[in-house]
Amino acid sequence: MxxxxxxxxxxxxxxxxxxxxxxxxxxxxxxxxxxxxxxxxxDVTVLKVGDKAPNFTLVDLEGENHKLSDYEGQGVFLNFWGTWCKPCAKEMPAMDRQYEVFTNQGVQVLAVNIAQSDFEVQSFADQYGLSFPVVIDKTKSVMTAYNIRPLPTTVLVNPEGNIQRIITGEMTEQDIEGFMEEIKPD
Amino acid sequence: MEKLQCQCGHINPPGTNLCESCGRSLTEKEQNSKLVDMRYEGTARRSQTYNKSIIDKIWNFFSSVKVGVGIIVLLLVAAAIGTILPQKAFVPANTEATIKEYYADTYGVVGQIYHALGFHDLYSSFWFIILVGMLAISLIIASLDRFVPLYKSLKNQRVLRHPSFMDKQRIYAEGPGAEDTLKKAEEKLSELKYKVRTDKNGLLAEKGRFSRWGPYVNHIGLIIFLFGVMLRMMPGFYIDESLWIREGETRAIPEVPGYYLENKNFELENYSGEGGEEIFGEALDRVGTVAKNYQTDIVLYKKKEDALPGAVDGQEVVKEYPIRVNQPLKFAGYAIYQMDFRLDELKAMTFSFINKETEESFGELTIDLIDPKKDYELDNGASVKLIGYYPDFSGFENGEPQTATPLPNNPGFLVKLFTPDTPEGETSFITIKNTVEPLGENEYKLAFQSVETRDVSGLTVRKDSTLPILGLGGLIFMIGVAQGMYFNHRRFWIQQKTDGTILLAGHTNKNWFGLKKDLNQVVEYASLPAYTDQQDEIEKQEKAEKEGEVLS
Incomplete structure (x- = not known):
């Protein structure tokens, strides 16, 4: 060749x-x-750590509006729960105690109840003497926006309004303290 | 492998059976056979040509039809095994751990293996997807490897072929011809819609070449179809979600951001056998109740622009619609179907406030189980205060009543009853079956009167953006099938030697009867020599030999 x-x-x-x-x-x-x-x-995670936390507005038991974006600059401890869910009930007192500690350091707790009646939620809040705002997601629209499946689920939102961490299942008081420390503004 | 040089001087790629130029047989096998193998025009499948690097080896592996068929068989066997035990969507468990447990508990070791190998969720198991992907690779590579040389070969066809090519065609004739034989044959063939090319002392007539592309068009359709199936796994292309919604509830539609559905009313209508339905009477007597209609009257809301999830006035009505079986609500690319229902979930309970001894009544009160009030005023200064509500009462824990779910399946109420006689109030715990008086004997009680119920409608939210792609794939698939099945690629080669002898050969990819019908007309018109079907001859001969053996 x-x-x-x-x-x-x-x-x-x-x-x-x-x-x-x-x-x-x-x-x-x-x-x-x-x-x-x-x-x-x-896990059709529409939501991932680092994403912008979807904004929402819900009414608490006192009739006051809570809009997520109003808390920008603060850490938001977003806890989804139901009165019938035992682990939810168990972590409530610990959340309340830690809220007392961190509320002055710029950490807000919002407990989002999933579509239960005012009566049930109010009696639960009274029984446990909860001092943080408890809001009710009547149409499950916030639950859908956050794609919440099991209860309890906690979404940590950092002061920039981004999702810092998603926790499914019960938390100990130590966990809660650590998480609040995590989203505390500098 | 070396390139093959034909006697005519043409250089063929290695693996060629018939010379690309003149059609002479190049292999010993071809030379010894009576008829030529016209598959792929005797060209070399490209993969056979080279087999050097790893890439070439992988390529050759997928180019093999045997491998392709093997993959299809594996897929069929896997799919068959996947039907032996139920798929995970149909087992009564919904988390990874409980599903695994269910298979182990229900089907023992077999179930464990089944689950471990991913048969419980076959279409999503990685090895099944790999197999389907390998099938796609095989389709593409095997087609490319055959289509390209076939296309080139048919495009570069020469009019004149070597006599040894012609006499090994199934349809063959040899005999004396007249001066105008070629001319007349050309005329007739053109009339029969053949494309005729001539060169010196020969002609090539051809019709329906596109029929040869049928299998490849068909494969393109399959690949588009597989591409559509692949898209289904991508987020946003395919949604299949269920939504349970109770009468009176408004719910955000899962996976459909910004839309809400309100269930106004659910209706289940049965055939009554009366009023124009008498003809069904006999059948109804035989089988019992037969449903006539399942219907959910809904209102569809859309989130207002700028409204946030959860905002109270953040929705506007899009439309009201009765969803029935096979009449889904359709909007914005989504469809909501009526799929299931549960009748008569508790909604409200009515009690009468009475004195246990005298049965004197202070009137009735109704407790809404979905949104209970705290205080109830009755006649003559009596009142009831709801202290605790347990929609699905499941027993006491540390003296506290518990609820298992948020649904009013077994409602329990902790109430305080007040009358002018008992201003301090009497405490009572009421459930459907009984009343407990935890703080001592009471004078008054709430006597159960009646319940109101509501229905729950089970809807399915669907979206499938891949349907047009699947449809297109299916259409192209069918076009390919029709192209290959209903059209034939027919060719005739005719040559006249210097001594006037006519050589005639014919070939088609299918439907030899049709080819002969065309040829008969040409033979008659142009007075061509009579042809023989050499395949028939061979078969006859073999048959005769066989019979001969039997006789002897």
Whole structure:
């Protein structure tokens, strides 16, 4: 074979290798991406740590409006709960004690009840003597916006209004103290 | 592998069976067979050509039809196994841990293995997705490897082929011809809508070449279909959520940001067998109750612009609509279907306030179980104060009544009863079955009178943005099938030697009967030599040989 033929052969070979590698790479990437998506589809986390916390406005038992964006500059300890949920009830007194400590350091607690009656929520708040605002999400719209599944779930919002951490399940008093420390403004 | 040089001087890529230029057989196998194998026009499948780097090896692996069929078989077997035990969506558990437990508890070791291998959620298990992906790779590579050389070969067809190519075609004729034979054959073939090309002493007539692309068009359709299925797994393309909503409730629609649904009324209507329905009477007697209509009257709300989730006046009515089976509510690309229902959930309970001894009544009070009030005023200065409400009473814990869920399945009330006689109040704990008087014997009690109920409607929220893509894939698939099945690629090669002898060969990818019908017209018009179907000849011969064996 002469030089020229060899050259064209080599360039054809290179072209073929590049072509095949590209096609295979694209296809394998597509499969990888599909698997990744299917693996993460379980927790349809519309919300991720670091995201902007969706704004909302809810009314507390005294009839006062609480808008999340009004608390910018403060850490917000957002606790989703129900009166019937035992672990929720268990962590309430600890949350209340820590609220007393951190309220002067710029940490706000908002306890969001999921669509229960005023009567039930009020008697619960009275029984536990809760001093932080308790709001009721009557249409479950905030719950949907935050994609809350199990109760209790706590969402920590930092002073910049971003999600610092999402905690599902019961917290000990130590946990609560640590979390409030985490979102305390400097 | 080395390039193959044909006697005619043309250089063919390694793996070629028939010379690309003149059609001579290049392999020993081809040379010895009576008929040529016209699949892919005898060209080299590209993957057979090179087999050097790892990339080439992977490419060759996927290029094989055997591998493709193997993958399909694996997928079928996996899908079949996936139907043996229920999929995870149909088991009564909803967290990862409880689902795992359910399989282990219900089906033992088999269930454990089934769960561990991902058969419980087959379509989402990583290995199933990998298999489907491999099928897609196989479809693409196998098609490319065959389509490209076939396309080039048909595009660069030469009119004149070597006699050894022609006499190995299934349809073949050889015999004397007249001076104008070629001319007349050309005329007739053109009339029959063949594209005719001539070169020196020969002609090539061709019709329906696009039929050869059918399988590849078909594969493109399949790949688009698989692409649509892949998109379903991406967030936002496919939604299938259930929503339980009680009469009177307004709920944010899951996965549909900014929309709310209010359930005004749920209705279940059965066939009565009366008033125009008498004809169903017999059937109804036989099978019992038959549902006529399931219907949820809803109001759809949309969040006002700038309104925040949770805002009280933040919604505006979009429309009112009765959702029925197969008549979903449709809006903004979403559809809400009637799927399920639960009848008669408790809504309110009515009691009568009476003196236990005299049965004298102070009137009635109704406690709303969804939104109970605290104080109830009755006749003659009597009143009731609700102290505690436990919608799903489940027993006492440390003397405290407990509720298991927020739903009024088994409501319990802690109440204080006041009358002018008992201004201090009497405490009573009431549940459906009994009344407890924890602080001593009371003079008065609340006697249960009646309940009000409400229905719960089970709706499904659906969105599938991939449907147009799946539809397009299906359409292209069908076009490919029709193209390959209902059209034939027919070719005739005719040559006249210097001594006037006519050589004639014919080939089609399917429907030889149709090819012969065309040819008969040409033979008649142009007085071509009579042709034989060599395939038939071979079969006849084999049959005769077999019979001969039997006889001897």
């Amino acid at each position: 002469d030089e020229k033929a060899k050259q064209t052969k080599n360039s054809k070979k290179r072209k073929r290798a590049v072509m095949r590698t590209t096609i295979l790479a694209i296809l394998i990437a597509a499969i990888g991406y599909t698997i990744y998506n299917s693996a993460t589809a379980e």
